[in-house]
Amino acid sequence: MGSTRPSMQELIGRRRRAGFVGRAEERAAFRRNLSLPPEDERHRFLFHVHGDAGVGKTRLVRELEQIAREAGALTAYVDEGVAGVAEALAVMARQFAAQGRRFKELERLLAAHRERRHEAETALATVGPEEREGPSAGSLAVARAAQVGLGMVPVAGAFAAALDTDRLAQGADRLRARFRSQEDAQLVLSPERVLTPVLLTELAAAADGVPWIVLLLDTYERTGPFLDPWLHDVMTTDRHGALPANVVVVTSGQHPFDTARWGSFADFRTDLPLGPFTEEEARGLLADKGVRDEPVVAEVLRLTGGLPVLVSTLAESGPVGAGDVGDPSATAVDRFLKWERDPVRRAAALAGALPRRLDEDVFRFAVDCPEEQADALFAWLRGMPFVSERGGLLQYHDVVRAPMLRLQRLRSPQGWTERHTRLAEAYGRRRTEAGTGLRPDELWADAGWRDLRLGESYHLLCARPRAALAGALADVVTACGYGDDAVRPWVRLLAEAGEDSAAEAVRAWGDDLSGALAGGGLAGLLGLLLGRARGDEPWRATAWALRADALARDGAPERALEEYEHALALDPALVRAHRGRAVTRGATGDYEGALADLDRVLELEPDNPWNVILRGEHHRLARHHDEAVADLTEGIRRDPTSEFAWASRGAAHERHGDLDTALADFERALGLKPDYAWALARRSRVWRGLGDPARRLADLDRALALQPDWAWGRCERGDALRVTGRDEEALADYDRALELDPGYAYAYASRGVSLSNLGRHEEGLADLDRALALQPDYPWALEHRAAIRQRVTL
Template identity: 85%
Template sequence: MGSTRPSMQELIGRRRRAGLVGRIEERAAFRRNLDLPPEDERHRFLFHVHGDAGVGKTFLVRELEQIAREAGALTAYVDEGAGSVPGAMTVLARRFASQGRRFRELERLLTAHRERRHEAEAVLATGGPEDPEEPSAGSLAVARAAQVGLGMVPVAGAFAAALDTDRIAQGADRLRARFRSQEDAQLVLSPERVLTPVLLSELAGAAGTAPWVVLFLDTYERTGPFLGPWLHDIMTTDRHGTLPANVVVVTSGQHPFDIARWGGFADFMADLPLGPFTEAETRGLLADKGVRDEPVVAEVLRLTGGLPVLVSTLAETRPDDLDKVGDPTATAVDRFLKWERDPVRRATALAGALPRRLDEDLFRSVVDGPADQVGALLAWLRGMPFVSERGGRLQYHDVVRAPMLRLQRLRSPQGWAERHTRLAEAYGRRRTEAEADLRTGELWADESWADEGWRELRLGESYHLLCARPRAAFPEALADLVAACAHGDDAVRPWVRLLVEAGEDADAEAVRNWGADLSGALAGDGLAGLLRLLLGRARGDEPWRATAWALRADALARDGAPERALEEYDHALALDPALVRAYRGRAVTRGGTGDHEGALADLDRVLELEPDNPWNVILRGEHHRLARHHDEAVADLSEGIRRAPTSEFAWASRGAAHERHGDLDAALADFDRALALKPDYAWALARRARVWRGLGDQPRRLADLDRALALQPDWAWGRCERGDALRVNGRDAEALADYDRALELDPGYASAYASRGVSRSNLGRHEEALTDLDRALALHADYPWALEMRALVRQRSAERT
């Protein structure tokens, strides 16, 4: 650290003289860390601030950020507004950019992540094993992947979490092959795996330009469920790269860190527990503000209990006399507002507490008056100690906001309802405007629900409707919760929290209890458990029940229970015979079990109900192809191409149909077109390689397979295809490496066993060859080529003996 920087004592003294802190020990501990070189063994690079609501955790974190800035550090602050790990990275990138340090590659990938999520409906991979040459174990995962493509299940982290490790290893290769590249697939399936190494690389670059880089993760009691495992991973392993030594992380939440998870990391952590101010600290802060009258000080001590947010708020009013206590039912907040003599400001402080987050437009919805007066009141409110600014919006501290809400609800129930209704209308207008800007009619995706900004506006609208009229608004809120389930845990979690908060703020016991129970179900059994609870408590007349059954069926299908999923789809269709989602989901699930005829019957119904959606006809064409209905497949896929000429999947699927039928020139033209639309389309490259095989062009066959595997190296089917190409060129030793890798990825891959057996036989290893061929036939008894090859190997073995 340079000698021109102020010392720790000077910085702390400056803050105390400004009356901003009552205690200095936590700041001193943090500052001492910044006075140490990163390699010093006393260096701690994880600080955890924890304590009950109102003890000043966020205030302290902001103070620590200022101390870090004055020490020359680059800093970034994240709170619960992030919502997910990619969301947190987005906030980090923005914070660093505001200090002149752009994380350009991370920003590019985050943009791509958002785009790929919205494009995930273009991922179409259905059906069981197309023939014995494709991996059978992947079929179920592919069917689940199709549900993602059909907009029926989450397309981000929640979907990836639903697939267990073995199934990802065995089957997700075919899903990934549908994306532009392996990176695109990972950005949808497991974005952290792609984004985290880039973040660490960007942090390393930033760390070389500043003495410290400090990351502040606030409200950890809310962000910990999704940030905790990721943070532990990057701080305790080098799986994604190395965290620079001069990166410090500060977390802040209500609870201590989990010893079971973090205990082994204790040497690198510093615990900063916070409690209420002591009497001496409270008196010191009041004295700094000129509040020394003993009766006033005693009243402040009594009202606040030493909670720093309340002490600071009262200190800012600089009370100089003690009025009578007033109505004994009044809350502490009402009491400390009595020192604000301006009735307009008092009313403003109360009204501003109504929204969970406040901006100027919402402020004008609840505060009446001329524009200049309203602007001045907002500026005054922004300066209050219990108000913080996050993401351009104001937010009250929970300890202050809760009693302010209770006071208004009890004093004027009608005024409470009217103001919340006005706020709901304000959010509703914004939501309507946002809908006009969203794309509509593209595929079947619900563009509104897929948009995070729209969902946030709907959340705000629903919160205020629930506060205004809990009983009337609750059924619609549950319907919205069900709709959110189609978009994964990241979309559902805020709706569950909304019910908890609205139930508490409006003192609506039924809403509060529902929220608590749904929160427990989501935490315990995920979306399937939440939907089970919803359906179990349904009265029987809710309009969302059919959709909930279909969504639960989706969850069962991707969790490996297709038969149970089919039963749930039947429940959904019994309630709503026109529910396209259920027909489409049942079609995909049937296709995953090999029942393509049943899938086609469902897709016929889908097209009756939704004839204008080009993806439906493409999907039916794909199932015709898998069922080996050549003419019907070509007809549907051609119609799909006519309606959606930029669908690279439709071109590639028709090319595969032509290739199987033996029309190699038509197949080659279709694959060329698909690859012109998407040059790094691994599945199309591997399929075009089959055309080159049919045309006898082995060099081009191998070239396409090499390109496909460069894009998707962990692709079992692609590995087996290249192994076959090497084998027919007499390169059996090289082929074995591909077969071995294919079987590592998919241990149930019959074709890979059979092909490896032939290569082993070609190399004179007949006993091993027979073992492989026996295994292939155990997996797939009706496998003519394997039977033929086993007879040949037995003959070779007999001739040798």
């Protein structure tokens, strides 16, 4: 049996917690809440800690976590180290596992999410155009999403940011060709849809074995934009499933809760606003650290204003006398390090503030000293109370870093420029090394390379703001091609570099771009950039094309086509613009225009197999059988692993009546990707032609198990059921198809026939009328409406 004695880490943790000073009321309120059952009306499910930087929010949250663990709770702590819901769930899963509670299914899906997303980012995963025989309102909206996969906007973040829930539900079938399964598509496009129900199921299982589960979401001012709507959804709706009643959530950030979202739920949450320490609390902390000399205590109180992070910083320095504390020329930074007598350490602390985040390598460049000395200084710095560590990187508290930067900038402007230039060069070398072996189109898809590029740009902006601004704005445009998740760090970078270097123009750009992104998405941000462009920027054509991509995804094809024209007027050879315009034209039914654009794409980029496959697909949609087969065959020759090309050629053969050839192509596609819903549904048409209704239904059942929210697939299965006399079952599929796509003429017509078959002739005629109102030249609907009318009048 294992030892019952506590570990060294546990003993150290106990001693540190025993020294926690202040926030007695907040801790008591949380502890009291854990003594109340969830059914008690006094019990609160949500605590929100908020206050200005430096008031000790994180320290209190960590203390609340320890209180929860002492009460037997399973806990998870998430902070700004995550950039999305999926990353937050990954952190939770790791921490639960460390406490002996494996969330195995969640871990499996998270691993699949990382793998699929990596594939999408690096391979620029693509989707084929809209499948339906003729465009409808629903199909038009989803075809915008295809642009991402066609290389105009890499998948990372762009899909997830651009497509809302309804649009994704209507359009999952258009993305089918580039993913192994519906789950894979959702894991890239909207991972929280797949992961959240699994999280809730695993929480429910864990909740039976522990008194409480406590989720702590820190630095909410940064994580709230994506975690807050998710948390509200999870806690106040059953959209993803049931949340166990013994879950308590603690959030912590600089701002109060959003009353617009949470105002009506005040009865189950508690606000914990934090301000500076009272004098009594500050004195208690100083006394606990051995600082009791009244002149020293008075000086600390005066310098810090009771701000906990500063009180702690000065207390940790171990001052023994007030000295010359009355010197009016002393700066705040001097006082942070006032009792650190070693000038080398003082200099290292200041130099370490220059980068936004530090690892040992960056620190060596910042302090510019021998390696052994740098290692010792880094170890010392890691123990300073104003430094936190996340993911192996050190980060200064904003309250301390800001005056340190200000001091260095004002004390030695030339030294400021030289140090930042040296750091920019160091980041540049590391970026070059990280990019070795990557193609140009793969660099920006690589998160590590992007981080190094951000670091390099930050230091360039700090060193020479005016000279570096143009390059930073060009990088903002490039980042837009990789979605909201990629561009947000660049926008934040401009604001931070502008603030840190006192460069108002840079800071204003960051603030304005942030506002544009929040208010108008990528289209709004790019519109701001283009509106302020002087006219000689090399990125303008790309910016017009990216803005067009965003407008097309947002359901504005006519405006998108205008923007593509602007892009091509500036750069007639811009492949991104030609390809984007092709997809947008194809989505509106202008297949000939799309094909003309794709001809130009192939002239400009003849070696990309996807281009010829895409043209083959548009030939298929335009019913150019021979041309479609020729292009798709060439695409298969160039890329035999393209399941989309095999399936598209199979669909072309099926429509032409070459059923055996079509069946062979679908078999190849499904051999490459067994969970390929679109290929299964299209193969069902082959079984229909071969007179095998059982296999037809089997393929459609498999396809809809993979993609349940697929309007076209639902309608196909409805037809398969209808022709076998199962009209009642067919109605359920038609109803669901029309929920997903209210403008689906074919579904109205088919439902009308089934209703008539069941003797509900008036309802059936009404549906056929709706179908013909949407698509007046619909022969099948005209024929069946006439037959029903004749039957009714006889």
